[in-house]
Amino acid sequence: MIELRNISKRFGAVQANDHVSIKVEPGTIHAIVGENGAGKSTAMRIAYGFYTADAGEILIDGQVRRIGSPQDAIALGIGMVHQHFMLVDTMTVADNIVLGAEPGSPLSLDLQEADIRIRALSAEFRLSVDPHARIEDLSVGQQQRVELLKALYRKARLLILDEPTAVLTPQEVEEFFGILRGMRKQGKTIVIITHKLAEVLALSDDVTVMRDGKVVGRVETKETSAAELARLMVGRDVLLHVHKPEAKPGAQVLGVRNLSVKTAAGAKPVDNVTFEVRAGEIVGVAGVEGNGQTELVEALAGLVDPLRVSGDVDLEGQSLSGMNPRRRRERGIAHIPEDRHRRGLLLEFALTENAILGVHYRRPITMLPGDAVLDDGEIRRRTVDIIKRFDVRPPNPDLPARALSGGNQQKLVIGREFELNPKLLLVSQPTRGVDIGAIEFIHDKLVKLRDGGCAVLLVSAELEEVMSLSDRLLILHKGRIAGEVNPQVATAAEVGLLMTRGH
């Protein structure tokens, strides 16, 4: 169907792709795996005409084709769902789907026609979504369906999916795979980039493994194993399961009583929640995306307007209510946000300046006179330290954060927050879009922090993650705590039900 031959592409100093050759058979599902920064997205963006390769050629159905722009790719029947969705949030589903391929005449956009065709497609591929909803009101899962419909609407024969499951809940993933298998039946070809080896094994026919911009292996799925793939990816053996000693919970650190959060619109994303987190334990919060996890964490971090928060929150017995984020940090709360681009990083700023965000205003970062002046030496020392201890690559403190791949950005944020050696760590989606090597590393760090006596509140859409990491697991449904389970004994199925049904 599609074949990349010796594709090379460099960004400044980075050789993102180095003679990459990938062959995808028609009517198959082809997985591409590799560490963060291995060059997976780059290769696929080239196939979609988003980037143009420095060297190499692309064949479609055996003929060499020039793909200079997405238009060309679309014309050749290629569709792509990007790692970061390519949707216009302020517009409706229908608008986004027809954009660029509008029905009706140039003088009038035929929205009824669009509606009909979209509904037809949703039915055919079991992708239910309301054409009139605004993107920004949709859950990521639904947004993903829109992306798929976009491609299908353009009659794509080849679908490229860049980490489509990173943001989906287990249920959504199952459903999603069903859809993909359905498509394969209808003769569509699918390329899927993912970090989750279980998914690769469950779904794909063939796998291409990339490392440092090169293709380091191509195997048939049925003839490989997670361990082998992991070794190919990272170049060493990887522990796929967290090694976690028994927790020794201490005194209560975080106490939350009847916490509710109201939105400006009047909704109640967090509704009368009560729980506690003790020193030396990891309390997990599982839940389908959009059931209040985000609001809960942001409220605890002081990022929600106090007027919209009710109930009391205390840290080691002292009330936090009404405190701004800075005061809470000073009290010993660290926070790893779910969206590192939106919250966690100043992408244009150097790593040094990102490494001090949140503590930039106090000793030892500042110095005399008047604690107003930044101590560059100290800042650099701190940054280099984080880079070393958290293995941030490339290890250059003067790079802008933007130049790091997702996984390394995440390591930087985690390192920064660990530096605070906090009493309480709020951590959301710590391994979203992060490769297995880094996941192993991050999980290990979280456990070590716990054993150091820190209280950890872990929110993750990765059921496997929360279940393996947490010592106690709360399930959030419609802003309420639908139940607490012991992850050691509970099964994914039970938890899944609580997450979706709420009882």
Place this chain on the structure above:
Amino acid sequence: MGEILNISLIWSAVRLSTPLVLAALGGMFAERAGVINIALEGMMLAGAFTAAAVTYTTGSPWIGLTAGVAAGLAIAWVHAVASIRYRADQVVTGTAINILMIGVPGFLSGALFLSSGSTPQIPKEHLVPWTPIVMAFAAVPISWYVLYRTPFGLRLRAVGENPEAADAAGIRVAAVRYIGVLLSGAFAALGGAYLSIGQSSLFTRNMTSGRGFIALAALIFGKWRPVQTMFACLFFGFTEAITIRMQGVVKLPSGEDIPVQFIQMVPYLLTIVVLAGFIGHSRPPRALGRPYQKER
């Protein structure tokens, strides 16, 4: 009061709003496509001068209007090439164009009319006092339709909100932005032309005296939407028309005149108050001001 609130006030307000409506609609097309346009002032001046000069020499306001629009397109093209093709900072380019358009008419009027910055007066019968007004207020629903009911409008808005997404959907981002900016030039120039061959009968140096900026304000005021923007312009038109009539009529309790400077502040003060009190936050197109470029 009768001297302030009377029928002539309405017409005065309409006349005063017309150039603003045209310029603001122009600004809307550029900014909805993601290109800041603080060059409205300059584009209006281009239209005003060209329309006046051509009308005076040919004796036909229609040729004049056409030429004015052409001039607006030319200037807009400069703005487009610099800020889209060469990714210049849109605010800088805009400022440059404003300065340019204080100079160019001065220079040309010297060459054409032995004058430094103004044209001779145009005889009454060669003026178009009404057409631009009709055009302006007809343009509002049309712009609305184009923006919300045509493929082009959809693409324009997409490009201004999220060019990456538009690109991924196979839209030529640059092309759409060019069209948006060119449209803004045409509209703004029409607005300027109305000043010189509609409302008055000649061009004089910098005769827009800030209307381009008021139009920009109206555009933001109107949240980058055609109808709201028109109302914002009417708001400015009305307040100015009223203040014109207030001069020397409204007295202080002490019986003496309110200093004219205060009367002339009213529209601007009112804007600030209304904005703070009722309109509040208006969200610009997300990609506004961001040149779109991807590592190719």
Place this chain on the structure above:
Amino acid sequence: GQQSYASDDRSKPRVGIVFDIGGKDDRSFNAAAWNGVRCAETGKWPDGKDCGRPGFGITLRDVEPGTPVNIEPGMRAFAERKYDLIIGIGFAQAPIIETVARDYPDIHFAIVDGVSDLPNVASLVFKEHEGSYLVGILSAMTTKTNTLGFIGGMDIGLIHRFAKGFEQGAKSVNPNIRVIENYVGVTDAAWNNPGKGKELALSQIAKGADVIFPAAGNSGLGAFDAVEDMGRDASGRATHFVIGVDSNMNMLKPGFVLTSMLKRVDNAVYQITRDVVNKQFKPGLHVFGLESDGVGYAIDENNKDLLSPEAIRAAEEAKKKIIAGEIKVTDAMFQ
């Protein structure tokens, strides 16, 4: 050729003129000054028509500063080149011309609308209030509604002179006549906003004014359009009138321009140039009032049928009385 232009030859007397911010094209006193020096240079007006007086073949250079900070450099540019006469236009330049003149005692300077008592500076000042007084009388004798309009560019002393003189003249005819006094704006953009000028005129007309006297540079031209829009009555006479200012504007809209309040800046600069050419330069105050026809009102074939004989008689009366000092016209600038 430009060669000779750049290196201006010293055989001829050299005159440099620095305009006010308005620029030589303000259809007002800058324009009048430009007419005067061009006439002194070539014997022709800028438009090439004969100005009825001999030219002296002087070398003439001009600067349009455009912004206040450029006035002094402009003036010095001439002084450094040892020009024979440097003319500054506008009150704003008085303090600057003083400093420059001190640095160059052997160069002649002239300031229009400004006063300096240095031995090498001639101050050319006008009694705009007296001219305005007379057109005030003419307006009062013409109006049917007993309502007049005045449109000033900016709310400043120089303009109050016109306003108060006009009002005083009108009230001298009819004490309870109404004069609506409006101003265009608060920045120097106010002199170049004909659209607003027209709207102001229309609002005054809506309030009953039928004679309007604008002193607002190019903005005043909007008033001309406004009265023209009001049209003529059955007898073919205009229903509303406007009054020109500074230079004779009667021909701009024949039949609608009642008269023009003349401020003969052109005469003043022509004379001072002539004096320099003839080595008869006299420093100190040169006052141009009614007596010296430095100010006045224009009557020509364009407007002679518009003014009633009584009106003209009344104006001439007043003129004599003012010259004789029997009528004191208040100078609003010194209030």
Place this chain on the structure above:
Amino acid sequence: MFFPVVAVLAAFLVGGVFILAIGESPLQTYSLLIGSALWWPDGIGYTLFLATPLIFTGLAVSVAFRAGLLNIGAEGQLYVAAFATAWVGIVFANLPAAVLVPLCCTAAVAAGAMWGAIPGILKARFGSHEVINTIMLNFIAVAFVSYLTQYHYRTPGDAILETAPIGANAHIPRLARFIPGFPERIPLNVAFLLALVCCALVYFFLWHTKWGYELRATGSNPSAAEYGGISIRRQIVLAMAISGGLAGMVGINEVLGYRHRYYDGFSDNYGFTGIAVALLGRNHPVGVVLAALLFAVLTRGGVPVDAFTQHVTKDIVQILQATIILFVAAEALFREGLRRWVKF
């Protein structure tokens, strides 16, 4: 640095074609322009004098811009500040210089900062867009100040809008005082040095203090800044106040250093030109100084060009100015040009 220079040269080239077209010699015109802008002492003196206000407004706009705000209001801020400076200089005329001068400077900064803070507060409090409010406040400032001048601080007999002169104690020395052979007539004064000091201060503030860090963080990614414990609202107000204060310093140069009174319409659109200066200077103090000097050279050189060439008027100088801004802004034009040229 290389490409901006190329851009400027290219602009001069284009301008040259233009000048040729109207029948003048580009060489002569340019030598007149540059020559009269740079010859010692008057040329240099005036050029630096003209650069001073642009440095202030350029800095003002950049600081706001670093916080993600577009301050179109420098014009209004410097009008208010200039008047405040003059007012203090008039009212407290007989204080000793040692007290009065600092007092006047404080007034300038404070007034500018206050006028700048208003749109800041409005945005922080009501979320109303700073661009509208700064534009509105421009008009209000000019109107308000001209009222005060016209009705309260005008010397009778003044035909135009200017206040009575300030006390002699409020005058700040011209640089002639310190530079041997530099004539007293040149208005270049210590405000210029102040401007340079401000550049250094702004640089240090933005990149070496916690406040500067917070300000830039807010501009770069507000929600991340908020996450980092930075109050965005406070930053917005702070940035606008600093911006206004810098713009206000124009009043020191204008009132204390040059005209010794408030003079209406003194600003050659410094506030608007400051936008170009700031962004041409890449919102960096050093760049701002260079851009300001460039503009000053053109303004200063424009006068003799206007006077001593037959056809080249001040308008052409303005056109040249605009062309330079365009070319420098569209630097990419030359980068790509070069790349293409290198290819073949």
